[in-house]
Amino acid sequence: GQQLNQSPQSMFIQEGEDVSMNCTSSSIFNTWLWYKQDPGEGPVLLIALYKAGELTSNGRLTAQFGITRKDSFLNISASIPSDVGIYFCAGQAGGYQKVTFGIGTKLQVIP
Amino acid sequence: EPEVTQTPSHQVTQMGQEVILRCVPISNHLYFYWYRQILGQKVEFLVSFYNNEISEKSEIFDDQFSVERPDGSNFTLKIRSTKLEDSAMYFCASSEFMSITDTQYFGPGTRLTVL
Numbered sequence: 001g002q003q004l005n006q007s008p009q010s011m012f013i014q015e016g017e018d019v020s021m022n023c024t025s026s027s028i029f030n031t032w033l034w035y036k037q038d039p040g041e042g043p044v045l046l047i048a049l050y051k052a053g054e055l056t057s058n059g060r061l062t063a064q065f066g067i068t069r070k071d072s073f074l075n076i077s078a079s080i081p082s083d084v085g086i087y088f089c090a091g092q093a094g095g096y097q098k099v100t101f102g103i104g105t106k107l108q109v110i111p
Numbered sequence: 112e113p114e115v116t117q118t119p120s121h122q123v124t125q126m127g128q129e130v131i132l133r134c135v136p137i138s139n140h141l142y143f144y145w146y147r148q149i150l151g152q153k154v155e156f157l158v159s160f161y162n163n164e165i166s167e168k169s170e171i172f173d174d175q176f177s178v179e180r181p182d183g184s185n186f187t188l189k190i191r192s193t194k195l196e197d198s199a200m201y202f203c204a205s206s207e208f209m210s211i212t213d214t215q216y217f218g219p220g221t222r223l224t225v226l
Contacts, residue, residue, distance in 0.1 A: 033214065042115075042202050042217035043154060088154065096142045096208045098156040098167055099215055 002027050006089050006102030013079055014110050021087060021105040022073040029091030032065050032072040033099065037086045043101075046087075047074070079109050113137045115218035117203050123224045124193055132188045132221045134203030141208040143186045144215060145178065147171070147199040154202065160186065161208065193225045 003026045013019050023032075031050055035043035047058050049065035049072060056063055062075045076083055089102040116135045124130050136143050145157040159166040160178050177189045186205075190197055200222050204215040 035217075040220075040222075042219045045214055045216070048214050090154075096159075096161070096206055096213055098144070098159055098169075099146075099154075099204075100156065101154040103153045 004102035010106040012108045019076045023089030024071045028069040031092040033090040034074045035088045117218040121222045130190050134186045136205030140205035142206045144204040145188045146202045149199045198225045
């Protein structure tokens with residue numbers, strides 16, 4: 001099956017710093033997604049990317065869909081304490097098909 | 112904003128018992144899903160459901176699992192004879208199924224603990 005490699009698996013950063021995480025796939029996805037999960041809750045969609053090369057922002061978050069369709073990155077600028085959580089990259093072959101998740105990046109922000 | 116809801120939030124059961132996890136998808140959504148997340152691991156796809164039948168299932172979704180849409184609002188996951196390794200968070204999700212840009216919205220999850 002399709003495998004997603006997400007890195008880093010955990011990060012400790014100072015409040016105000018920028019952070020970057022990325023994801024690579026063994027095969028092509030037509031949609032890349034970034035979710036955030038807070039403890040005890042379900043994943044919440046942050047950004048969805050639908051075209052190779054697409055760069056999309058959502059507030060302090062920016063994500064890009066790699067040209068090869070096999071990778072994506074997420075940047076968070078000027079981190080704040082509420083950015084703490086686990087960030088998952090995910091891919092889909094199509095809009096209604098199963099979501100394949102990466103292992104997650106656990107982000108800790110030090111005030 | 113409409114959201115996916117799930118009940119119960121936490122279910123404790125004895126090994127070998129049957130459990131039913133319940134979900135109410137977003138009302139105009141047509142495609143429904145179950146995922147699970149073993150503690151500390153990634154979220155894994157179990158099954159997708161459309162037009163009253165299973166569209167796709169993973170190898171995790173064996174004969175012990177079944178899904179049903181018993182009425183116009185609920186979507187359930189049944190585990191017939193629970194095993195210790197079924198302990199996990201189970202997430203329901205739904206999507207509109209209107210275009211390629213549809214995204215799946217996840218519920219808050221049910222934590223299943225099998226003793």
